[in-house]
Amino acid sequence: MNETANAETILEVRNLTKHFPIYRGFIRKVVGRVQAVNEVSFSVRKGETLGIVGESGCGKTTLGRIILRAYTATDGEVLFRRDTEMVNTFSLKGKELKQLRRNMQIIFQDPFSSLNPRKTVMEIVGEPLLIHGVARGKELESRIGALLELVGLNVKHMNRYPNAFSGGQRQRIGIARALALNPKLVVCDEPVSALDVSVQAQVVNLLEDLQKELGLTYLFIAHDLSVVEHISDRIAVMYLGSFVEMAVAEELYKSPRHPYTEALLSAVPLTDPHTRKVRIVLPGELPNPSDPPSGCRFHTRCSHARDNCKTDVPSWNEISPGHWVACHYAESLSLNGIVTVDRK
Amino acid sequence: MIDYTMQPRRIRELYDRQNLLDQSIAHRMMSSEEIAFATSQWRMMWKKFIRNRVAVIGGVVVLLFYLTALFADFLAPYTLQQRMTEYSFMSPQRIHFFLNGRFQPHVYALERSRDPQTLMRVYVPDKEQPIPMRFFVKGEPYKLFGLLPANRRLFGVEEGIVSILGTDGQGRDMFSRIIIGSQISLTIGLVGVILSLVIGALTGVASGYFGGWVDNIVQRLIEIVRSFPPIPLWMALSAALPRHWPPLWTYFAITVILSLIGWTWLARQLRGKVLALREEDFVMAARLAGAGHGWIIVKHLIPATFSHIIVISTLAMPAMILAESALSFLGLGLRPPLTSWGVLLQQAQNIQVLLLYPWLMTPGIFVALSILAFNFLGDGLRDAADPYTV
Ligand SMILES: Nc1ncnc2c1ncn2[C@@H]1O[C@H](COP(=O)(O)OP(=O)(O)O)[C@@H](O)[C@H]1O
Ligand SMILES: [Mg+2]
Numbered sequence: 001m002n003e004t005a006n007a008e009t010i011l012e013v014r015n016l017t018k019h020f021p022i023y024r025g026f027i028r029k030v031v032g033r034v035q036a037v038n039e040v041s042f043s044v045r046k047g048e049t050l051g052i053v054g055e056s057g058c059g060k061t062t063l064g065r066i067i068l069r070a071y072t073a074t075d076g077e078v079l080f081r082r083d084t085e086m087v088n089t090f091s092l093k094g095k096e097l098k099q100l101r102r103n104m105q106i107i108f109q110d111p112f113s114s115l116n117p118r119k120t121v122m123e124i125v126g127e128p129l130l131i132h133g134v135a136r137g138k139e140l141e142s143r144i145g146a147l148l149e150l151v152g153l154n155v156k157h158m159n160r161y162p163n164a165f166s167g168g169q170r171q172r173i174g175i176a177r178a179l180a181l182n183p184k185l186v187v188c189d190e191p192v193s194a195l196d197v198s199v200q201a202q203v204v205n206l207l208e209d210l211q212k213e214l215g216l217t218y219l220f221i222a223h224d225l226s227v228v229e230h231i232s233d234r235i236a237v238m239y240l241g242s243f244v245e246m247a248v249a250e251e252l253y254k255s256p257r258h259p260y261t262e263a264l265l266s267a268v269p270l271t272d273p274h275t276r277k278v279r280i281v282l283p284g285e286l287p288n289p290s291d292p293p294s295g296c297r298f299h300t301r302c303s304h305a306r307d308n309c310k311t312d313v314p315s316w317n318e319i320s321p322g323h324w325v326a327c328h329y330a331e332s333l334s335l336n337g338i339v340t341v342d343r344k
Numbered sequence: 345m346i347d348y349t350m351q352p353r354r355i356r357e358l359y360d361r362q363n364l365l366d367q368s369i370a371h372r373m374m375s376s377e378e379i380a381f382a383t384s385q386w387r388m389m390w391k392k393f394i395r396n397r398v399a400v401i402g403g404v405v406v407l408l409f410y411l412t413a414l415f416a417d418f419l420a421p422y423t424l425q426q427r428m429t430e431y432s433f434m435s436p437q438r439i440h441f442f443l444n445g446r447f448q449p450h451v452y453a454l455e456r457s458r459d460p461q462t463l464m465r466v467y468v469p470d471k472e473q474p475i476p477m478r479f480f481v482k483g484e485p486y487k488l489f490g491l492l493p494a495n496r497r498l499f500g501v502e503e504g505i506v507s508i509l510g511t512d513g514q515g516r517d518m519f520s521r522i523i524i525g526s527q528i529s530l531t532i533g534l535v536g537v538i539l540s541l542v543i544g545a546l547t548g549v550a551s552g553y554f555g556g557w558v559d560n561i562v563q564r565l566i567e568i569v570r571s572f573p574p575i576p577l578w579m580a581l582s583a584a585l586p587r588h589w590p591p592l593w594t595y596f597a598i599t600v601i602l603s604l605i606g607w608t609w610l611a612r613q614l615r616g617k618v619l620a621l622r623e624e625d626f627v628m629a630a631r632l633a634g635a636g637h638g639w640i641i642v643k644h645l646i647p648a649t650f651s652h653i654i655v656i657s658t659l660a661m662p663a664m665i666l667a668e669s670a671l672s673f674l675g676l677g678l679r680p681p682l683t684s685w686g687v688l689l690q691q692a693q694n695i696q697v698l699l700l701y702p703w704l705m706t707p708g709i710f711v712a713l714s715i716l717a718f719n720f721l722g723d724g725l726r727d728a729a730d731p732y733t734v
Pocket of ligand 1: 034035036056058063
């Protein structure tokens with residue numbers, strides 16, 4: 001079911017599942033479970049960017065945070081490369097876990113909540129260095145200065161508080177913090193969703209530059225396909241906790257194999273107005289993740305759904321090399337992609 | 345580059361060189377902005393606080409109260425138990441400032457007589473016999489701060505009596521007793537609040553941060569404690585204190601009893617605050633950077649709740665002071681020889697006193713004043729406390 005881990009693989013996720021229990025009442029009885037992430041499997045090569053796209057509430061943040069070991073998974077495993085071997089991260093404790101944390105970091109969606117308003121930029125960016133006892137005093141200050149320069153912030157503003165910065169600058173501070181410990185993998189959880197469109201490109205460009213310069217691997221989460229297009233090597237599409245399609249970016253855009261991907265693509269604004277196609281508007285509401293539809297989770301909103309979609313869960317198949325789909329009719333449907341302009 | 349600290353005159357010289365001036369203004373603005381941006385939370389709180397007149401007055405009064413308590417023995421002309429039996433139930437004396445056109449604060453000697461109708465003892469000032477008030481006079485010896493032996497007092501008289509708030513039935517000076525009594529009244533609140541703070545902060549932060557069963561236990565405990573009506577609970581507990589305990593023990597036992605309920609407020613408030621903070625991404629960022637619970641609590645949670653802690657404890661002080669007074673007034677709190685405002689009020693506890701010797705009620709004014717001052721200060725601090733909404 002998985003791509004075989006080769007020497008290039010840095011992260012491998014196997015059948016990852018996360019259910020949040022819903023408690024009610026005085027004795028905190030479990031009355032239900034939010035199925036936030038369901039049997040997700042993929043692997044990421046060193047230096048690449050895997051875009052993860054899905055509507056809000058489909059479990060992207062949860063997925064990222066399980067990988068970072070912020071949440072414990074209900075089931076499945078996450079393997080992360082340490083030198084030559086792949087280590088099961090869920091088994092790490094104490095020192096080893098702390099070491100793992102140096103290697104994977106996060107950039108948050110919300111530029112406000114992610115920075116403590118009571119700390120100066122210097123304290124914020126320096127915190128990971130202090131936690132790991134990497135540097136102190138003058139050495140710490142010069143490293144913070146270097147990090148700020150790296151993300152394009154004025155070193156002189158080190159003693160300012162976050163409220164003195166714009167959203168884009170705040171994200172840069174968050175990026176500097178994430179990079180402080182020289183991580184290998186960075187989970188970018190919708191890093192530009194909260195920013196003005198004019199600023200979004202700058203931050204995405206910065207992330208791309210940093211990736212090239214530092215050899216970073218990105219899990220780049222976004223809620224629509226327009227943002228991830230430029231930065232992603234491969235893209236995975238998520239619906240209601242499950243991956244429905246994953247392919248090399250160009251292929252996913254040109255020839256999607258899942259009706260949900262097609263719908264998302266139809267919403268991407270095109271640069272050439274003559275190639276405009278009809279936007280596919282999905283019928284109905286996003287189902288409640290605590291009570292997902294039977295069979296294929298997408299069947300309630302799928303125009304191609306047939307009877308067996310309501311009962312049988314589609315398997316996660318590699319229908320052509322590197323192109324994974326979870327749809328009973330992936331081979332037979334003819335779906336419309338879009339032609340994207342310039343790719344990196 | 346222009347030195348932006350230059351003198352105004354020097355700047356005027358540059359007036360015609362327009363571009364240089366522009367540059368200098370730009371530079372000046374930058375630097376003042378820089379200062380504003382680097383303003384810490386505390387400085388912003390302070391700025392907001394001092395703009396609130398009532399709160400500042402409250403703060404000054406509170407400060408004066410505590411300074412008075414600190415230097416009580418020096419400020420009081422008499423000791424707590426000093427009896428001037430020939431002057432019992434004397435009404436407050438007027439102080440006159442000018443004698444024969446010269447500044448010389450003085451009181452008049454008193455003639456004792458009885459009111460022919462009520463048969464009450466009255467004191468008539470004898471205008472012929474002014475008694476000058478002396479400053480830094482030698483009085484009964486005392487120990488300043490309970491340590492340094494001293495006998496100088498701020499003011500006093502060499503003969504007769506000076507009693508600006510009157511005396512009680514045993515001829516003890518009310519002013520001295522109130523001032524010295526403030527030591528206990530004001531510190532019992534302080535100690536009680538500190539005690540509630542420690543308990544409340546620990547349980548509140550733990551409850552909010554760890555959640556789960558820790559939270560459950562703490563919350564149930566708070567509900568149980570809160571379900572008792574406080575006054576009867578305090579009464580029962582203090583009534584249970586052994587009568588033969590030395591005064592100091594009773595004092596501490598009373599503070600413990602008072603803080604037994606006080607901590608629940610703080611715990612609840614802090615829990616709510618920490619619950620919200622826990623969900624902030626910057627806490628997640630610290631965790632994912634490898635920080636332990638201790639780091640997160642000390643570096644992120646406590647500093648963010650610090651202003652709340654201060655505000656809540658300031659607002660808790662009046663309740664403590666009032667509770668002590670109430671308990672002592674009911675004869676269940678402190679007992680003589682310990683002297684607090686509540687104890688003083690307890691001795692003024694009948695209708696006869698109210699009618700004939702109303703000045704014995706003055707400790708009540710001090711209770712009210714201190715409570716008002718604390719409330720004003722606390723409200724001001726609360727308004728100033730949140731310059732940022734996290
Ligand atoms: N800590 C949590 N406890 C309970 N439910 C949660 C928690 N975090 C997320 N969820 C639920 O899991 C689902 C996925 O959420 P999330 O991963 O944040 O989605 P996304 O990032 O794609 O918007 C949502 O239904 C959300 O309500
Ligand atoms: Mg999210």
